[in-house]
Amino acid sequence: MKAVLCKAFGPPETLVLEDVEDPIAGPGQVLVDVHASAVNFPDVLMIEGKYQNRPPFPFSPGGEIAGTVAALGEGVTGFEVGDRVFGGTGVGGFAEKVAVPAAAMRPMPDRMSFAKASGISTTYGTSYYALKQRADLKPGETLLVLGAAGGVGLAAVELGKAMGAKVIAAASSEEKLAAAKAAGADEFIDYSDGELKDKVKALTDGRGADVIYDPVGGDLFDQCMRSIAWYGRVLVIGFAAGDIPRVPINLILLKSCQVVGVFFGAWSAKAPEEAAANFREILAFYEEGKIDPLIGAEYPLASYAQALRDLSERRAIGKVVVQVRSEDER
Ligand SMILES: NC(=O)c1ccc[n+]([C@@H]2O[C@H](COP(=O)([O-])OP(=O)(O)OC[C@H]3O[C@@H](n4cnc5c(N)ncnc54)[C@H](OP(=O)(O)O)[C@@H]3O)[C@@H](O)[C@H]2O)c1
Structure with missing residues (x-):
């Protein structure tokens, strides 16, 4: 699969786009085909080594995604291959596939696009x-x-x-x-x-x-x-x-x-049931038309540096989204 990799701390231009081995869903994890990954300010800080969380090298930035379930790890219930899901990954979203704890993923509302769903979690x-x-x-x-x-x-x-x-x-x-x-x-x-x-x-x-x-x-x-x-x-x-x-x-x-x-x-890790209840209420606001995520800019995966620059240079309006798969792959 293709993945954007951070091999040393630095600005967005120091990241590289490479072919790497597909990840495998471990126990309790789902493997997700990533369709869209939303950019957040912590991604900008993380690649520069300025965030509280410093993942080991190499890592793919990208803290939240939307996509489809590609495989289930041992012991996972409640999901099926092909389900449309969204959620927080911490890292790994700027890649064609990511393996994440099943508990971090939630079903997407039927009428929501992958781009909008990718920007809900954070x-x-x-x-x-x-x-x-x-x-x-x-x-x-x-x-x-x-x-x-x-x-x-x-x-x-x-x-x-x-x-x-x-x-x-x-x-x-x-x-x-x-x-x-x-x-x-x-x-x-x-x-x-x-x-x-x-x-x-x-x-x-x-x-x-x-x-x-x-x-x-x-x-x-x-x-x-x-x-x-x-x-x-x-x-x-x-x-x-x-x-x-x-x-x-x-x-x-x-x-x-x-x-x-x-x-x-930290709170959503300490209080997962309360966090899940919050997301049910957030999605109810969406269904009632009270919220509707604004996608200010969308970029293909190869333009990852531009997407990160939009935030670091104070240009972003609403969510900046990296489209990991092109329209005809969805
Ligand atoms: N506490 C948490 O759990 C949590 C979770 C997620 C994010 N965050 C934090 O929330 C902040 C915003 O994150 P975000 O993803 O929403 O980022 P964002 O979309 O880039 O928004 C940041 C806003 O900050 C303002 N800003 C002022 N000076 C800036 C500068 N020098 N560079 C960039 N922006 C500047 C900009 O608004 P104006 O141009 O209108 O001033 C910009 O719209 C970050 O500090 C992030 O780490 C915290």
């Missing part, structure tokens, strides 16, 4: 866990989403609306805010001038936002701490801007707010 999984379990977002509350046109950000906009919140989308360009508007956001902030706090205050009658979803970090985080409402919750999702901010704990006291960590991968 983005909606993370954002729903953040808003539901970590923030306890309530109908009528105000949710501010930074990076609102990115992968996890756009999912947070849609899920926030589905949960009954008023959503303020914040992003660095009018084009990105237009994507957030199409996803249902109510109010908009362009922070390309570096200003966030006063704009949030102006949209909330000076109160601030009840919940802030921050996948960006960097300099904007301090303004998040100054834009949070009394009893608010600031969700620490990630640091796409590069710098890991420090928390001024006097503001936690003054606002009686919470700064809440979100680590979806």
Whole structure:
């Protein structure tokens, strides 16, 4: 099979596309013919050795996929060869086949494309866990989403609306805010001038936002701490801007707010049944038309470097997807 391989840490251009042996489904695993693999910021960090997880070389990046079951490992029940599935792989998605624990795969809704299904696990999984379990977002509350046109950000906009919140989308360009508007956001902030706090205050009658979803970090985080409402919750999702901010704990006291960590991968491993229940609710939102993953760009497998660059160079809108199999192979 063809696979994109990382043999040493470095930028996307240091990866190689090679023919390698097909993987074999071990006990409890399914072998999946990968149709589409969605790109996430952690993939960009992982190939450069900047992510908390450093897989042994060589590894294929690609943390989530959609495809069809090609073989069942020993002891696997609940799946049949040919089933359309999606789920998180951690690594290995940028390859024609991947062997993964059966528990990581879920059946795809009938009318969903492989491209859309490939982008559900990480983005909606993370954002729903953040808003539901970590923030306890309530109908009528105000949710501010930074990076609102990115992968996890756009999912947070849609899920926030589905949960009954008023959503303020914040992003660095009018084009990105237009994507957030199409996803249902109510109010908009362009922070390309570096200003966030006063704009949030102006949209909330000076109160601030009840919940802030921050996948960006960097300099904007301090303004998040100054834009949070009394009893608010600031969700620490990630640091796409590069710098890991420090928390001024006097503001936690003054606002009686919470700064809440979100680590979806670790939680879904510790609480698989709760995570499965979340995905049932996410797919119900999809069936009800309340969410619909936006695919901003699709690339063939050979253009893997461009796909990763879209994220590292801040161009991605919605999900960037690598089409591992061409249309006529599907
Ligand atoms: N906690 C978890 O469990 C979890 C799970 C998945 C992902 N994450 C984290 O969430 C963050 C976003 O991931 P994603 O896959 O949604 O990425 P993405 O689609 O690339 O979105 C990241 C957003 O960050 C903003 N940004 C600001 N400065 C940037 C820069 N220098 N380079 C790139 N983007 C920049 C961009 O929005 P603007 O241009 O509008 O600012 C962009 O839309 C990452 O830090 C990732 O590690 C965390």
